[in-house]
Amino acid sequence: MLFELEDVSYARSGKLVLRDLGARLPVGASSVVGPSGSGKSTLLRLLNRLADPDSGTVVYEGKDVRERDPLALRREVCLVPQLPALIEGTVHDNVAYGPRLAGHSFDARSCLELAGLDPAFEDRDSAKLSVGEQQRVMLARALALEPRVLLLDEPTSALDQTARDAVEATLQGLRARTAISTVVVTHDMEQARRLADYVVRIENGRASAQGPIGEVLDQEVEPAIATAEDAT
Amino acid sequence: MTHLAAASSIHVTLGEVAAALALVAIAAIASRAWHAELEEDIGIAVFRSLVQLTAIGYVITLIFDQDSAVLVLALITVMVVFGAFTARNRAKCVPNAFWPLLIALAVAAAATLGLVIALGIFPATPRYLVPVGGMVIGNSMTSAAVALNRLGEDVHDQSRTIEATLALGATSSQAVTPLVQRSLRSGMITLVDSTKTTGLIFFPGTMVGMLLAGANPTDAVRLQLILLYVLLGAASIAALMAITLARRNFFTSAHQLREPPEP
Secondary structure (H helix, E strand, C coil), X not given: CCEEEEEEEEEECCEEEEEEEEEEECCCEEEEXXXXXXXXXXXHHHHCCCCCCCEEXXXXXXEEHHHCCHHHHHHHEEEECCCCCCCCCEHHHHHHHHHHHHCCCCCHHHHHHHCCCCHHHHHCEHHHCCHHHHHHHXXXXXXXXXXXXXXXXXXXXXXXXXXXXXXXXXXXXXXXXXXXEEEEEECCHHHHHHHCCEEEEXXXXXXXXXXXXXXXXXXXXXXXXXXXXXXX | CCCHHHCCCCCCCHHHHHHHHHHHHHHHHHHHHCCCCXXXXXXXXXXXXXXXXXXXXXXXXXXXXXCCHHHHHHHXXXXXXXXXXXXXXXXXXXXXXXXXXXXXXXXXXXXXXXHHHHCCCCCCCHHHHHHHHHHHHHHHHHHHHHHHHHHHHHHHHCHHHHHHHHCCCCCHXXXXXXXXXXXXXXXXXXXXXXXXXXXXXXXXXXXXXXXXXXXXXXXXXXXXHHHHHHHHHHHHHHHHHHHHHHHHHHECCCCCECCCCCC
């Protein structure tokens, strides 16, 4: 198992966001789904120690994340936030940021290509890119760290339909071309179907369902179909 | 600097001080005419300056008469502590800002006063240490407070960018480096600009005071230059040290933002 969360609670500004949450995320492509404010993004931040739970444990590959060096963990379990937040400078400066800190070598052009961007973007000013392009630079700079796990927080929520399709195609391409595990947070069940094999559904800070994506999402459809049939 | 004692031949009566209030009245009238609503603040400023300067005048007279290093040290300590409290109130966005500010002001005061004494610029007597100490601490406080306030606002406004860089394995220090550079600049720029324009656009207070008191203009200029350079150094030390110490307070030991951006 990639991640195991047990009895995890987390409060923000006095408000409980996660409540005794238990969840498991296997190696491969997973998704965390649920309505806005249900605690999905918070859960993602606990996986690479951008935050620590108030109680409970988060285990990554059999070891409590609190026992790991947070900087090394974040280079291995890399989070791409919901909104682009690039540093000032060129696209190359952004892609180089993480590897330079870690002392890794990197190939900016292949990272850009993997993230669905033309390598010619390397010298472009990051402030002059569209939101969709910025989002893919965020992905490219995470890939430059050669992570084992990518955590993607609503990766298409700020994008229009065309850009969304392009980012989804990029993520599907990553699944096919790399061994990187992904955890995608989304409020869109259909997007979860397209991008993941396993799903955890969160409601009011608790995991209300989890398992292979077909089983979990089909279970939710069945009562709705039954209700429609009763009405007829 | 051997003959500054000559600058003490002027005598000012209370009546003359009161007459200067006529100009304050003009300021109050202008405020009322333009509905700037500053009359109350002007009144408070006049009253506080009268009380505070009169009180400190008596304290300085006592310290000069006693010629005691302990009393000088006590007065400078009090100024450092009050300076840190005042600066903390200006830098409200910075968690636990008091201790970084206290240390920054104490180090700036000790380093600059120690240096000017060690170099023989001023003798280690209350007549020099008290006024120079007051100027050093006052200017250091302003620079440190402005720098910290800017840092606090920037960390709040750019929490998404900071967290995004932490997510790439940056340490908390690395994540705020661009903000530290801007904050330090904010804390220093006013003093740097006023040093650049001194003598052209305005005459600084020490020089004016000495000239009014009858000192030789060459002595007045040289003393003013020494003070400008000392203040520039002290303000830099204070701003840099306050930022260096306070930037850690935004983060946990695991390089997490204490106040992360809203999801």
